[in-house]
Each structure stands twice: as structure tokens, then as C-alpha cells.
Amino acid sequence: MRELTAAFEGALARRADLVAGWHAEGSDAYRLLHGAAEGAPGVTVDRYGPALLVQTWREPVDPAVVASLAGAASELVGQSLRPVWNHRVRPVDFASWYPLADEGDPVARELGVVFDARLRHRGQDPLLFLDLRSLRRRLLVEARGLRVLNLFAYTCGVGVAAQVGGAASVDDVDFATSALAVGATNHAANPGSAVVRQHAADVHAFLRGATPAWDLVVLDPPAFARSKHGVVDVVRDYPALFKPALRALDAGGGVVVATHHVASVSAAAFEDTLRRCAAKAGRPLRSVEMFGPEADFPSFDGQPPLKVAWCVVGSDTDAAAGVRGAPPGR
Numbered sequence: 001m002r003e004l005t006a007a008f009e010g011a012l013a014r015r016a017d018l019v020a021g022w023h024a025e026g027s028d029a030y031r032l033l034h035g036a037a038e039g040a041p042g043v044t045v046d047r048y049g050p051a052l053l054v055q056t057w058r059e060p061v062d063p064a065v066v067a068s069l070a071g072a073a074s075e076l077v078g079q080s081l082r083p084v085w086n087h088r089v090r091p092v093d094f095a096s097w098y099p100l101a102d103e104g105d106p107v108a109r110e111l112g113v114v115f116d117a118r119l120r121h122r123g124q125d126p127l128l129f130l131d132l133r134s135l136r137r138r139l140l141v142e143a144r145g146l147r148v149l150n151l152f153a154y155t156c157g158v159g160v161a162a163q164v165g166g167a168a169s170v171d172d173v174d175f176a177t178s179a180l181a182v183g184a185t186n187h188a189a190n191p192g193s194a195v196v197r198q199h200a201a202d203v204h205a206f207l208r209g210a211t212p213a214w215d216l217v218v219l220d221p222p223a224f225a226r227s228k229h230g231v232v233d234v235v236r237d238y239p240a241l242f243k244p245a246l247r248a249l250d251a252g253g254g255v256v257v258a259t260h261h262v263a264s265v266s267a268a269a270f271e272d273t274l275r276r277c278a279a280k281a282g283r284p285l286r287s288v289e290m291f292g293p294e295a296d297f298p299s300f301d302g303q304p305p306l307k308v309a310w311c312v313v314g315s316d317t318d319a320a321a322g323v324r325g326a327p328p329g330r
């Protein structure tokens, strides 16, 4: 336990300037300790608004230690944070939650956007994945006027960022209706004039039936999932998802943002897979920009598990004429 406390002290010290920056830009949701990369294998600590969430994947921790972590974090952030601990043992069991204190008003803010951040709910994962902030930040700036398709939407964090960023429309697709219900609350809690449609559907089935009409498609699949409509297996067959996502773009072209969360697949290998798949599908990529999570998710080797590929795709006409490497633009 002493190791955990020492690792947390180091992690807080490294974040002193970052925290000030996050607060200045309207964020009170961020990671304060990132597991093995910061000397604490199997433990993460996150701030979600008024609560401090400690998650453990290996050994349980002494509740008194969790409370002391909350005390140390409260000093850094200048607000009293209520400790909540989730011991993520299998099988998933609601009893594995240890509400050490009432988590308070379950709302978190990120870049001025408001999210439902109830920590105790039916699922194991938090309602907002903090590592994807890098993409949400970008959508806040780049979504203006676009028709956005948000595949594997979960609680619609990406769709909400697009809405606040001025998207013309947002289509969120996920087969989990409980996640979409949280997403509906998130959309309603934020400004924006986007037409928002939620589709409680399997992504494979949705894409088969969709008329291509989007300017920006976000593809953020889990590592593996099986349904009666198809399999999601990002390591063995990413093209099975990427190809139909490319086809969902308007004939005028646009952007497909594809993510990959599996650590054993490098950013270079992922980019190569996407480029080959797009070329084979007759919609070669004009440019690919790779990025990862922000500074609260440090990695040992600069190769974080989360890889985001921002892929600019030309128009059908360009593709037919064999145009390659033209500057991105719409």
C-alpha cells in the first residue's frame, strides 16, 4: 500500500501544471494515476467532477488508503473529492462497488461540455472514457457544419462534442439502449443546433442499410464483440469495419476517424492496415494523421494503447481519376 501512496504522490506532482490548465479550459474530469506506466500496476485513479474514482484490477485496496488518496487529490485540485472505489473483478458484480462516500452531483465537465458521470451504475466502465478527450477536443473545433456519424457511440461523448462543435447533424449508433439513454441526457445537457438521431442498432446491420450521406464518420469499436449480425475483431479484421465506414461517406468525400485500443498493434501497423484497406476499396486516403491520448495517459514507450487515425478521404470522382496525395479539403 505504501507503494501505491508513493506512486500517487509522484503522479500528482507530475500533474500540478496540467491540473491548472484543465481547470482553466473548463475540465474537471481527468486521470490522476495511470496504472503500471506510473508505478501502480492494476490501479487507476480518475477525477470525475466532485468524485475520485479508484479502480483496481488485481489486488483490492484498503478503503482507508482510497480515502487517503482522495485527501491528497483534494489538496491538489482545491476541492473536496468524495472517494468511490470499483474493484473490477469478474464476474461483473454490482457488489464490487465500494461507495466510500456519496459521489455527489454526478456531473463532470470537459472543455466546457457537461457529461453524466454517475460512477455507480449497472455497467463496470465509467460513463465517459477520459482517454478519448483528444478526439472530443478536435471535434469541438472541426465539426462545424458537418453531418457526423458516431459508430459504437456508447454514451455519445463523441456525438456530444460534435454537437457542441456546431455539427449540422449527429447520428449515434449503438446496440446498448441503456448507454444511448445516458447519451440522450448528455445531448440535452449541452448547447448546439445539430439534428440528433439515436439508432439503437447493430453497427454491421446499420451500415448495410444506410444511405451514404455523412461528412465525418467516427469508428470507435471495442476490441472484440460478437452479435448475430457480425463480429467485431479489431486485431484480426479491422477492414470489416473500416470498409463500410468509408462507404458511409458522402460521394464528395470527408473524414473517417478510426480508433484502435489494443496495445499489441502499433500505430504504424494500424495506419498501414487503414491505407491498404482504403486503396483496395477504391477510396484511397489523402492523408492520415495519427494521435493518441493526452498527457494524463502517459506510456512507457510513446506507444499508448489508444491510437486515433484521422483519415481524410477524397471524393468518388477523385478516386475514379486516380488522384492521390492531393491536399485535404472540403
Ligand SMILES: C[S@@+](CC[C@H](N)C(=O)[O-])C[C@H]1O[C@@H](n2cnc3c(N)ncnc32)[C@H](O)[C@@H]1O
Pocket: 128, 129, 132, 151, 152, 153, 154, 155, 156, 157, 158, 173, 174, 175, 176, 179, 201, 202, 203, 204, 220, 221, 222, 225, 227, 232
Ligand atoms: C468502447 S465503447 C465505445 C466508446 C464510445 N465511442 C465513446 O466515445 O465513449 C464500445 C461500444 O460498442 C457497443 N457495441 C459493441 N458491438 C456493437 C455492435 N455490433 N453494434 C452496435 N454497438 C456495439 C457497445 O455497446 C459499447 O457501447
